[in-house]
Amino acid sequence: MIEITNLTKRYGKYIVFKDLNISFPTNKFTLITGPNGSGKTTLLKCLLGLEKYTGIIKFSNKSIYDILDEVQVVYDNCPLYANLSGYQNINSLGNNLLNQVEELLPKIHIDKKMLDNKVKNMSFGQRKKLGFILALAQKPKYLLLDEMTNGIDYESLLQISDILKNSDQLMTIIAIGHSLEFYSPLVDHLVIIKNNTVVSQEEIKCSGGGLVDLYKQNI
Structure with missing residues (x-):
C-alpha cells in the first residue's frame, strides 16, 4: 500500500x-x-x-x-532520447528488454519498423506508446x-x-x-x-x- x-x-x-x-x-x-x-x-x-x-x-x-527500481512512470511527454532510434532507446535501458518489448508491440499495433526511426521523427502518440511499452517491459511493482x-x-x-x-x-x-x-x-x-x-x-x-x-x- x-x-x-x-x-x-x-x-x-x-x-x-x-x-x-x-x-x-x-x-x-x-x-x-x-x-x-x-x-x-x-x-x-x-x-x-x-x-x-x-x-x-x-x-x-x-x-x-x-x-526506484520497482517504479515506472509514463509521462504525458515521455522523456526519450530524441536523436536516438526506438531500438537505441530500448538498448540504452539495458536489462535485455528487447525481447519483452517485441512481445508487447503487436498488442498495441506498433510495427517493428517504427523502432528504426529516431524518436524525434515519431508522432506524439507513437512516442507515448513506446514509453508505455518500455515501462511495462520492465515489470514494475508500481x-x-x-x-x-x-x-x-x-x-x-x-x-x-x-x-x-x-x-x-x-x-x-x-x-x-x-x-x-x-x-x-x-x-x-x-x-x-x-x-x-x-x-x-x-x-x-x-x-x-x-x-x-x-x-x-x-x-
Whole structure:
C-alpha cells in the first residue's frame, strides 16, 4: 500500500496541499482526477520525490528512494532520447528488454519498423506508446500514468485498456487523468481532488460503474 500522511506542499506563500491524507491499495488501479489546476500533477511529482514537501509518503513502509527500481512512470511527454532510434532507446535501458518489448508491440499495433526511426521523427502518440511499452517491459511493482490518454488514437486506447486490465493484479497502478469513460472499466479506487484537497475517496465496484456520477457529485 502507498500511504500519504499529512502532506503539505507550498510554492512560496501559495499552499497547494495542506495535511493531505490518501491511501492507495496494493495491486489495484487508482485514478486521481479533478479540475485543471487542482494539484494532480504536483501530487504525482511528490509521490516520485521530484518535489519538496512536508509530511510522509511511504511505499509499503519504504521511501521512494529505496524502491526506484520497482517504479515506472509514463509521462504525458515521455522523456526519450530524441536523436536516438526506438531500438537505441530500448538498448540504452539495458536489462535485455528487447525481447519483452517485441512481445508487447503487436498488442498495441506498433510495427517493428517504427523502432528504426529516431524518436524525434515519431508522432506524439507513437512516442507515448513506446514509453508505455518500455515501462511495462520492465515489470514494475508500481506503475504511474500521467494523462495516459492524451494523443493516443481510439483503437490504441482500447488495446492499452486491455493490457492494463490484465496488469492490475500484478502491480499497483496510479493514473492521473480526465477521461472517465476510458478509465471506467479499470478503476478500483477513485480519488477526486478539488481546491487543492481530496474531496472524495471511493472504492469502486462493478468495473468502475458510476465514475461520472461520482465526479459530478463532488465537482
